[in-house]
Amino acid sequence: MPLLTQQIQDEDDQYSLVASLDNVRNLSTILKAIHFREHATCFATKNGIKVTVENAKCVQANAFIQAGIFQEFKVQEESVTFRINLTVLLDCLSIFGSSPMPGTLTALRMCYQGYGYPLMLFLEEGGVVTVCKINTQEPEETLDFDFCSTNVINKIILQSEGLREAFSELDMTSEVLQITMSPDKPYFRLSTFGNAGSSHLDYPKDSDLMEAFHCNQTQVNRYKISLLKPSTKALVLSCKVSIRTDNRGFLSLQYMIRNEDGQICFVEYYCCPDEEVPESES
């Protein structure tokens, strides 16, 4: 082995996580999709990195960046976990600007030595190098929503464009977003109850936007609109979205996001229902 490679090898051995990426935007865009709180917890295994953000113990967003997205990806331990300030991480990742000049890519090398050590980022664009040392924090326990595919009652896969407008124009004076999923009419309905009155948006079952429709039972659930609104960030980036509810009324939104190199990544939102829907209104 040539001496230089040997040296790099030795250096790499001291890190429990090493990941390199030719285009940093493949990572930063996905992370932006879950950036609705300051802090995030990162879990790395040999399969890739999962970044989790939570709010109010009611909503959780997970971004999955699988190992294949990276040009180099090494995890020395079974799993590596740390908590990090996501705002700072994103500022560092986009230090050379979030909309790069055409033809220039920012390359990234990310290293983490282990518990108590900072996360090191080496970014390079056009011969200019930025080194970031972000202090990591004690990982916090994340929520387990116990959302199991066997308990899923209703499932709809939509092309994201169908939901994009609806979500960006949600009546924010309404406290809740009510989602109705049913094998019969109205099939899939989004309702808000705001100061200016109620609004209902129905999606017919045979719409072109509807990729899959598997509803077994009528379910009407309400979710805090303030908790769901941040998912718009992921929606905007995604091409398809899968909407599922389980027997407890928990909501899962899975967004399929295609990055600049055509690879697919997933971002997932879980949200617990707001309250029991009063009989009279359902």
Added chain:
Amino acid sequence: MRFRAKIVDGACLNHFTRISNMIAKLAKTCTLRISPDKLNFILCDKLANGGVSMWCELEQENFFNEFQMEGVSAENNEIYLELTSENLSRALKTAQNARALKIKLTNKHFPCLTVSVELLSMSSSSRIVTHDIPIKVIPRKLWKDLQEPVVPDPDVSIYLPVLKTMKSVVEKMKNISNHLVIEANLDGELNLKIETELVCVTTHFKDLGNPPLASESTHQDRNVEHMAEVHIDIRKLLQFLAGQQVNPTKALCKDVGRSWSADCDTHDQLARDMAEEAAQNIPGDQERCLQAACCLSFGGELSVSTDKSWGLHLCSCSPPGGGLWVGKALGKEAWPP
């Protein structure tokens, strides 16, 4: 006290508008100094507070087709005015594609700088838009505070990287920290550093090149890799960078033998021509400016010189044909703050 001036040439008008825009971005109020052969825009924030100061010089004959002035007295043939910089830039907004621009000193109940713009119209009669900008005449006893700053010999002077990259990096750093450390050496290396409890970020630029130093001898025994550093307020630096009219090309002039020649790092023919022309036109007095600023750069390119006792000086020179010299000093912050 009398002053009237007229610009007819479109390019000059454009250049003048750009300068006023730049100044409006830098500060709310500025001082305009009018003397028989020069116009100066002066900003004088107190350096002790880490403020931005600026000395911008326009050779009147490079801009104006007519220029008449009469100062306060024969021996002090100058006028100093204070004006709101945005008012001027707003008044000049209408001057795009104008046929002519007239500026004069008037007294309409209160002292004004009257900017009248002659616009083209479809019919033969032209339209004239007039702006009266209220001003304050600065009395003689305060002139001494508004003299050309002395730029001391720098420890290090270096060309800045592509402005867009630099701006983007500094902008992101501003989100994280209020203070920035700039380091540079005579080997063409420049580092931007921030350090907080959460994160340390360092951006390394290399191969930037150093302008020829004015006093070569004092630096001969210096280690070229030695980093000179200065601590500054990020917002002030950003304010300064934002004021620059971004020009993505880079052109350097190098001292070859006894004459100046152009060495362009650009494929843009226009920039190349400008550089060639600039190199030929550098007269003796221009050299004084350049030496004082310790940089020769134009077309939006900047130079930083760092000096321990004075803080950071950022200077940019536009093509000498344009007759503009902007030198800015950002005061050094007391460190730790």
